[in-house]
Amino acid sequence: MITAIASVILATHQSVPRVIERPETGSGEVILQAFVKAPDLTLKEEPAWMILGQSLLEGTEDFTKSELLEYGGQSGYPPRVQTSADFIVIEVRQPAEAADMAAHLLMSLLTNPSLRDEGVLAAQQRVIYGRQSHWDRALDPRNLDLKSVSVGMVRHVWQRMFRPENTIIVASGEFTGGRMANQVAAWSRDWPQFRVRPEGPKLQAQLMASNFSGVSSFELRGDPLTPATPFSGARVLATIALGGGKDCTMWRVLRDQHAMAYSLEGIFWPTSKGWVPRFIMLRTPGNNDLELMSQMKSLMLADIETWDEITLKRAVAVAQASLVGDFAFNPFWLSSAGPMDNSMADRAAWQGFLAITGSDSVSLQNWAESLKNVSLETLQAQAKILLTEADSIYVKG
Amino acid sequence: MVIPTLIATILTQSADDRPRIRETLDNGVKILAEKNPQVNGFAFAIFCSDLSMPATPETHGQRHLVEHLVAKGHDGLLDRKLEIEGASLTATTTYDGTLFVIRGPRGKEGLGITALMSLIKPLSVKPEAIAIETAIIAQEAAVRPEWAKVFDSGWQGVFAQAGLDTFGNLNVMSETSSSQIELAHRLMFDPQALSIVAYGELEPSVMISMVKSSLEGLEKFAKLASPRPVARYVGETHSRGEGDCRLSVVPGFGRSTTTATIAVAQFLANQGQSTQVVFPFSTWPTAVGIWSSESGGLDYIDKIEPDTIKRNIPSIKASGAAWANGLTADPSQWASNQAILLSQDPTMTFEMIKFQVAALTEQQIMEAFESFQTGKCIQVEGR
Numbered sequence: 001m002i003t004a005i006a007s008v009i010l011a012t013h014q015s016v017p018r019v020i021e022r023p024e025t026g027s028g029e030v031i032l033q034a035f036v037k038a039p040d041l042t043l044k045e046e047p048a049w050m051i052l053g054q055s056l057l058e059g060t061e062d063f064t065k066s067e068l069l070e071y072g073g074q075s076g077y078p079p080r081v082q083t084s085a086d087f088i089v090i091e092v093r094q095p096a097e098a099a100d101m102a103a104h105l106l107m108s109l110l111t112n113p114s115l116r117d118e119g120v121l122a123a124q125q126r127v128i129y130g131r132q133s134h135w136d137r138a139l140d141p142r143n144l145d146l147k148s149v150s151v152g153m154v155r156h157v158w159q160r161m162f163r164p165e166n167t168i169i170v171a172s173g174e175f176t177g178g179r180m181a182n183q184v185a186a187w188s189r190d191w192p193q194f195r196v197r198p199e200g201p202k203l204q205a206q207l208m209a210s211n212f213s214g215v216s217s218f219e220l221r222g223d224p225l226t227p228a229t230p231f232s233g234a235r236v237l238a239t240i241a242l243g244g245g246k247d248c249t250m251w252r253v254l255r256d257q258h259a260m261a262y263s264l265e266g267i268f269w270p271t272s273k274g275w276v277p278r279f280i281m282l283r284t285p286g287n288n289d290l291e292l293m294s295q296m297k298s299l300m301l302a303d304i305e306t307w308d309e310i311t312l313k314r315a316v317a318v319a320q321a322s323l324v325g326d327f328a329f330n331p332f333w334l335s336s337a338g339p340m341d342n343s344m345a346d347r348a349a350w351q352g353f354l355a356i357t358g359s360d361s362v363s364l365q366n367w368a369e370s371l372k373n374v375s376l377e378t379l380q381a382q383a384k385i386l387l388t389e390a391d392s393i394y395v396k397g
Numbered sequence: 398m399v400i401p402t403l404i405a406t407i408l409t410q411s412a413d414d415r416p417r418i419r420e421t422l423d424n425g426v427k428i429l430a431e432k433n434p435q436v437n438g439f440a441f442a443i444f445c446s447d448l449s450m451p452a453t454p455e456t457h458g459q460r461h462l463v464e465h466l467v468a469k470g471h472d473g474l475l476d477r478k479l480e481i482e483g484a485s486l487t488a489t490t491t492y493d494g495t496l497f498v499i500r501g502p503r504g505k506e507g508l509g510i511t512a513l514m515s516l517i518k519p520l521s522v523k524p525e526a527i528a529i530e531t532a533i534i535a536q537e538a539a540v541r542p543e544w545a546k547v548f549d550s551g552w553q554g555v556f557a558q559a560g561l562d563t564f565g566n567l568n569v570m571s572e573t574s575s576s577q578i579e580l581a582h583r584l585m586f587d588p589q590a591l592s593i594v595a596y597g598e599l600e601p602s603v604m605i606s607m608v609k610s611s612l613e614g615l616e617k618f619a620k621l622a623s624p625r626p627v628a629r630y631v632g633e634t635h636s637r638g639e640g641d642c643r644l645s646v647v648p649g650f651g652r653s654t655t656t657a658t659i660a661v662a663q664f665l666a667n668q669g670q671s672t673q674v675v676f677p678f679s680t681w682p683t684a685v686g687i688w689s690s691e692s693g694g695l696d697y698i699d700k701i702e703p704d705t706i707k708r709n710i711p712s713i714k715a716s717g718a719a720w721a722n723g724l725t726a727d728p729s730q731w732a733s734n735q736a737i738l739l740s741q742d743p744t745m746t747f748e749m750i751k752f753q754v755a756a757l758t759e760q761q762i763m764e765a766f767e768s769f770q771t772g773k774c775i776q777v778e779g780r
Contacts, residue, residue, distance in 0.1 A: 066709060066712055069667070069712045069715060069716075070711050070712050070715060077719055077722065078715065078716075078719060122670075125670055126670045126671060129670060129671055129690065129691060130670065130671040130690070133540075133542055134539075134540045134542075135540070214539065215539050215540055245476065245480045245485065246476035246480065246485070246486070247474075247476040247477040247480050247481075251476075255533060256469075256473075256529070256533075259529050259532035259533050259536070260536075261533075261536050262533050262534065262536040262537035262539075262540060263536070263537070263540045282536075282539075282540050283536050283539065284536065284539045310477070310481065313481055314477065314480050314481045317480060317481055317482060317483040318480055318483065320483060321483030321484070321485070321502060325437060325438060325483055325502050326437055326438060326500055326727065326728065326729075327483065327485050327500070328485035328486070328487045328498070328500055328729065329485060341727060342437055342727075343726075343727075
């Protein structure tokens with residue numbers, strides 16, 4: 001571990017993150033995913049967290065950057081790090097015979113990243129000047145001061161947040177039960193523990209007034225939900241009826257009837273508090289954008305009155321196809337990288353994501369099945385509440 | 398008498414049990430059905446090669462417009478009919494044609510085939526529908542990624558007259574009449590231009606018969622053009638987007654040169670900042686692009702020493718393997734890429750590409766690296 005960090009170590013003790021094992025025989029590979037949450041980042045720490053995510057693959061004290069790619073790429077899938085506003089997912093895949101190497105790679109990324117100046121600065125440049133699609137900008141409209149982040153602040157957020165108690169590891173694939181948990185426990189012995197206080201005011205970043213991209217984003221944003229939230233089933237179906245798939249309210253009304261936008265969708269955005277229903281529409285900026293923002297909401301609200309049993313049936317079918325099948329416009333996101341699919345990696349990620357929200361006792365299959373019990377009246381009522389209470393977020397393009 | 402009957406029966410049974418069946422109908426429709434019990438449900442793809450309707454400046458954008466209009470279904474309810482059963486439809490206009498993919502759960506294959514076949518029925522649209530769809534496509538233009546705009550400029554530089562972009566001209570679209578749309582649809586869905594793939598937890602022989610019975614009567618209409626020639630035109634390119642792009646001209650998917658170039662491009666892109674690899678999936682002459690959002694953001698490629706490439710051959714192969722795996726990562730991708738292969742080169746398989754990646758030689762990798770150097774590649778500078 002680099003000297004600068006070693007000097008502030010106050011105590012080292014054995015502590016092991018929670019490990020969820022999901023052996024699947026015949027898969028031929030092992031996938032390890034670490035979910036690290038950071039629920040109370042300060043205004044100063046928020047941008048450093050985004051840079052930290054990019055810095056991890058710059059190398060560890062055990063593996064150089066190219067070794068990470070080379071070893072990690074043995075399965076054809078190099079390690080991935082996906083950074084969300086309040087959690088990071090690190091994924092390592094290896095052929096089944098290299099399961100122990102998978103554990104070593106993952107634990108090295110978690111507990112022993114280099115975080116050297118040149119690597120962090122390169123990562124910072126990537127985050128500041130990195131390619132962002134219009135959709136990426138809409139998904140993260142925070143006004144983060146990325147340029148002022150110091151290398152020290154990136155190390156600080158790693159010390160403060162990368163701790164066993166903030167981490168959940170999901171192991172899936174071809175291994176015998178207990179093996180990956182033992183590996184993680186073994187590699188956790190040297191996990192340095194820091195006593196670090198938050199730095200900066202306990203405020204959250206403001207949203208951008210303009211993203212200067214030539215495309216404005218219009219968003220209606222609801223409250224986070226998990227399977228444990230009251231009316232969660234109805235809220236999920238309401239989000240899908242309003243914005244999921246191509247026969248939803250947004251597509252039928254805003255796009256096909258009013259030609260307001262090409263790109264528009266309702267998604268479940270992952271946070272450590274649960275999924276946030278977000279209805280996002282992108283279009284060229286105009287003089288009446290604020291009026292359009294309110295029109296978006298009123299048109300969607302009015303459409304709820306026209307819903308019938310077919311609307312409900314479609315929402316259930318789309319939800320089930322998204323959760324346990326394969327649906328092209330899957331609204332469920334498990335990380336910032338994109339919607340979930342029906343792969344072994346994403347079935348495991350489902351459990352990891354729900355674990356960081358504290359609601360992983362619900363199985364994918366059971367939750368999907370329970371959605372059939374929602375009535376049309378409840379669906380409409382919850383959809384109205386969802387939209388009425390939603391925050392309106394507009395970022396000028 | 399008994400023996401020939403028995404042989405015929407065995408042959409019929411074995412034909413029915415084949416996990417992969419490929420057929421070409423008399424009218425030119427190519428069909429491939431493959432059973433994979435590991436796949437959850439099915440993926441169907443139909444690819445309309447643009448050889449039946451190559452874009453000209455006068456029709457540039459009509460293919461894109463038809464893609465939008467036909468995907469709604471004749472009664473505007475196609476998405477509802479599919480989604481209510483947990484199925485979905487996506488549509489894409491590519492450099493080589495138009496692709497429609499239907500994904501659905503087990504037991505709904507009949508619905509999927511019916512939906513797929515409904516796309517082929519003659520299209521009738523009102524001018525108002527064309528106007529509203531053109532307005533939606535104008536919004537699509539606004540959100541089009543910069544890398545796509547810049548790559549388009551390079552593509553036109555490489556292929557000149559045959560290099561019109563996939564998006565189209567909004568002026569052409571806004572002036573397109575109902576009868577022009579109906580004609581464009583008929584040309585696009587000419588049987589000689591169609592390739593259809595059914596993949597997943599299904600019976601190939603049943604799928605083939607369903608498609609055959611629907612399409613056997615479809616009559617040839619268009620005169621097919623030839624695939625685009627390689628026109629290595631290293632001239633001025635006019636970028637319509639932000640950032641820089643370097644294009645390496647390659648003979649097409651399935652050739653080792655192309656595989657090596659893609660693997661090297663992935664590696665080179667990983668060395669830069671905010672870069673992206675662009676490769677239009679095609680067995681015809683095509684190009685591999687590396688794009689950077691920054692002006693001058695690809696200059697680092699000229700500074701990379703050949704020894705660095707040699708040292709990193711395992712990483713380059715790993716990058717190539719990741720790309721090759723991505724081609725078949727999910728059933729929709731499998732079906733759509735397979736439909737393009739079926740249309741352009743039915744002998745080509747994904748497995749061949751994976752073997753090619755593993756067998757890449759140092760010489761092939763070094764040549765691919767050089768093809769991205771200044772003077773060897775097509776360079777598009779940001780606006």
